Amino acid sequence: MVFCTDCGQQQEDNQKFCRFCGERLPGPALIQQLRDEAASIKANKTGQSTQTQQANLATLKAIEMARQQNFDDQS
Numbered sequence: 001m002v003f004c005t006d007c008g009q010q011q012e013d014n015q016k017f018c019r020f021c022g023e024r025l026p027g028p029a030l031i032q033q034l035r036d037e038a039a040s041i042k043a044n045k046t047g048q049s050t051q052t053q054q055a056n057l058a059t060l061k062a063i064e065m066a067r068q069q070n071f072d073d074q075s
């Protein structure tokens with residue numbers, strides 16, 4: 001399944017030109033390249049999300065340790 005780069009309409013895989021606007025459709029090589037780029041972007045986003053989650057966990061741990069410290073001082 002491919003989509004026209006100009007009008008965005010869905011096209012048959014073997015079509016060379018858009019049947020809606022006549023725009024030349026991307027070949028299999030370009031489709032593969034776009035999919036690879038999308039996959040790498042997705043991987044990068046996942047990595048950033050994991051780093052953010054780790055930072056949040058570290059912050060929560062620090063808060064927990066600070067609370068524990070205060071509790072120990074009071075008692």
Ligand SMILES: [Zn+2]
Pocket residue numbers: 004005006007008009018019020021022023
């Ligand atoms: Zn089109």
